[in-house]
Amino acid sequence: xxxxxxxxxxxxxxxxxxxxxxxxxxxxxxxxxxxxxxxxxxxxxxxxxxxxxxxxxxxxxxxxxxxxxxxxxxxxxxxxxxxxxxxxxxxxxxxxxxxxxxxxxxxxxxxxxxx
Amino acid sequence: xxxxxxxxxxxxxxxxxxxxxxxxxxxxxxxxxxxxxxxxxxxxxxxxxxxxxxxxxxxxxxxxxxxxxxxxxxxxxxxxxxxxxxxxxxxxxxxxxxxxxxxxxxxxxxxxx
Numbered sequence: 001x002x003x004x005x006x007x008x009x010x011x012x013x014x015x016x017x018x019x020x021x022x023x024x025x026x027x028x029x030x031x032x033x034x035x036x037x038x039x040x041x042x043x044x045x046x047x048x049x050x051x052x053x054x055x056x057x058x059x060x061x062x063x064x065x066x067x068x069x070x071x072x073x074x075x076x077x078x079x080x081x082x083x084x085x086x087x088x089x090x091x092x093x094x095x096x097x098x099x100x101x102x103x104x105x106x107x108x109x110x111x112x113x114x115x
Numbered sequence: 116x117x118x119x120x121x122x123x124x125x126x127x128x129x130x131x132x133x134x135x136x137x138x139x140x141x142x143x144x145x146x147x148x149x150x151x152x153x154x155x156x157x158x159x160x161x162x163x164x165x166x167x168x169x170x171x172x173x174x175x176x177x178x179x180x181x182x183x184x185x186x187x188x189x190x191x192x193x194x195x196x197x198x199x200x201x202x203x204x205x206x207x208x209x210x211x212x213x214x215x216x217x218x219x220x221x222x223x224x225x226x227x228x
Contacts, residue, residue, distance in 0.1 A: 034215065044159070060203040078138065081209070093158045103149070104216060106158035 002028050004022040006107035013084055014115055020080045021110045023094030030096035031062050035069060052075045084114040093096065114115040118142045119207050121219035130228050134192040138205030138219055141186065145207040148215070150179060151200045162203075163190070166211070168216045195226045 003026040015018050023033055031052045036044040048069050049057045056069035066088075068080040077096075081088055091111055097102040120139045128134045136150075146167035151159035165172040165179045165188065170213055172179050178191045205219040 005159070043218045046215055049215060065170065091156070096157075103161055105161060105163060106151070109156065114178045 002026075002093070002096075002098055002103075002105040004094065004105045004107040006094055006110050008110060009108060010111045010113075012113045012115065015046045015085055016083055017113060019084055020078055021079045021094075021112075022081070023107050024098065025075045025096040025098075026106070027096045028096070028100075028105075030075040031074060031099055032097045033071055034095045034097070035067070035077075035079050036093045036095065038093060038109075044093065047079075056091055081112065085114055086114045088112065089114045117220075118145075119205055119217050119219040121203075121205055121222045123222055124220075125223040125225070127225045127227060128195050130197055130226055131194045134190075134195045134199065134224055134226065136142070136190040136192075136203050136205075136222055136224065138188050138190075139186055140207050142186075142207070142209070142217070144209040145217075147208045147211055148179070148181060148188050149206045149208075150177070151204045151206060152199075153204060153221070159204055192224075195224075197226050197228050200224060200226050 005024045007022045033050045035047045040105045047062045050069045050071040052071045069079040093109040095106045097104050118141050149164040150162040153159040163174050163177045163179050165181050170181050181188045200220045202223050204221045206216040208214045208216050
């Protein structure tokens with residue numbers, strides 16, 4: 001199946017710093033990528049939809065100035081958590097939609113811990 | 116408002132038996148449905164999907180059934196294996212899958228040896 005990678009897999013940072021997470025589709029082109037956050041014992045919550053070459057579309061309640069998304073190419077999207085706080089600690093997962101199959105493939109996730 | 120519901124939080128079955136995971140949805144605009152499997156601290160893995168023009172799709176040990184009138188779908192795993200133990204998410208989309216996915220809360224499946 002299609003492969004999506006995320007980097008880093010785990011990051012620990014101090015409160016107030018910014019963290020960048022990369023999401024790459026390795027063997028297919030993805031005009032659309034999605035960023036999710038998983039809360040403990042809850043489902044995946046969509047944060048934003050990222051379209052290559054255009055601004056991301058954020059879900060209600062997600063601060064676009066705090067969670068910066070860039071989708072510069074058909075294989076790369078980045079999520080930057082700016083001025084991170086402990087409450088931002090979570091598991092962030094990206095997915096990329098295969099243009100041809102209309103199926104989303106997920107990355108392995110990034111565990112963020114803000115101290 | 117939960118548009119995709121997985122009402123049972125967990126299921127335990129014996130190895131070799133059938134596992135049936137259920138999912139209900141409320142939005143009649145949904146026309147594409149997917150099942151994902153997720154291990155702790157990993158991203159979801161795509162298992163199988165079904166379009167609303169079908170009522171059944173089969174892939175190896177996995178079969179998804181769709182009952183549009185009841186707005187219900189189910190995932191059957193036969194035979195169940197211990198490696199199938201994971202959390203399973205049902206997801207739905209509209210416009211043939213081109214819209215964003217809406218996930219259920221997930222269901223933990225445990226397959227006992």
